[in-house]
Amino acid sequence: GQNIDQPTEMTATEGAIVQINCTYQTSGFNGLFWYQQHAGEAPTFLSYNVLDGLEEKGRFSSFLSRSKGYSYLLLKELQMKDSASYLCAVYNDYKLSFGAGTTVTVRA
Amino acid sequence: DAMVIQNPRYQVTQFGKPVTLSCSQTLNHNVMYWYQQKSSQAPKLLFHYYDKDFNNEADTPDNFQSRRPNTSFCFLDIRSPGLGDAAMYLCATWGGQGARNYGYTFGSGTRLTVV
Numbered sequence: 023g024q025n026i027d028q029p030t031e032m033t034a035t036e037g038a039i040v041q042i043n044c045t046y047q048t049s050g051f052n053g054l055f056w057y058q059q060h061a062g063e064a065p066t067f068l069s070y071n072v073l074d075g076l077e078e079k080g081r082f083s084s085f086l087s088r089s090k091g092y093s094y095l096l097l098k099e100l101q102m103k104d105s106a107s108y109l110c111a112v113y114n115d116y117k118l119s120f121g122a123g124t125t126v127t128v129r130a
Numbered sequence: 131d132a133m134v135i136q137n138p139r140y141q142v143t144q145f146g147k148p149v150t151l152s153c154s155q156t157l158n159h160n161v162m163y164w165y166q167q168k169s170s171q172a173p174k175l176l177f178h179y180y181d182k183d184f185n186n187e188a189d190t191p192d193n194f195q196s197r198r199p200n201t202s203f204c205f206l207d208i209r210s211p212g213l214g215d216a217a218m219y220l221c222a223t224w225g226g227q228g229a230r231n232y233g234y235t236f237g238s239g240t241r242l243t244v245v
Binding site for chain 1: 161163170171172173175178180218220224232233234236237238239241
């Protein structure tokens with residue numbers, strides 16, 4: 023079975039940093055993705071981790087620890103447009119299994 | 131240019147009236163997926179095609195069917211929509227090993243309302 027957990031909501035101030043945690047227990051693992059989803063729209067790709075460690079892409083970074091079944095997405099220098107849902111997804115056997123998403127609200 | 135196209139963007143159907151959602155892709159990807167996403171919930175995989183091989187998830191209701199007549203097109207048929215089937219339906223493709231760097235390519239989704 024698949025169990026992917028992430029917090030439901032987070033709020034932060036414009037310019038701040040927010041860290042979204044994701045823990046997973048899955049029957050197989052070949053990588054972990056983070057997606058951003060604005061309300062009423064399709065998810066868009068943010069990052070991919072397959073090895074332990076930190077991947078940095080501009081204002082967004084993602085970390086993976088396979089032994090702990092844990093990942094986080096770090097959003098730096100928050101902007102109003104970053105208000106969205108962030109989905110953690112585990113890849114295995116050609117399929118992505120998603121968490122329910124963390125809604126991030128950025129306040130001025 | 132959109133590479134995975136879903137039509138229509140919004141669909142209203144009557145309770146019990148069959149409805150078909152369509153998805154097309156210009157990427158020539160061999161794997162296509164249909165996900166159902168209800169408000170504030172995780173996208174839930176309904177089924178996927180690896181080329182012409184159909185793979186149904188164990189908990190996908192029989193009310194949901196799919197067709198893939200060729201590489202470019204995939205359809206989701208809901209035979210007798212109920213109120214609980216109102217959701218966003220997402221089509222996605224996967225491009226093989228190289229896609230590990232960017233994952234799925236999603237369509238814009240079809241929001242289904244059942245009245």
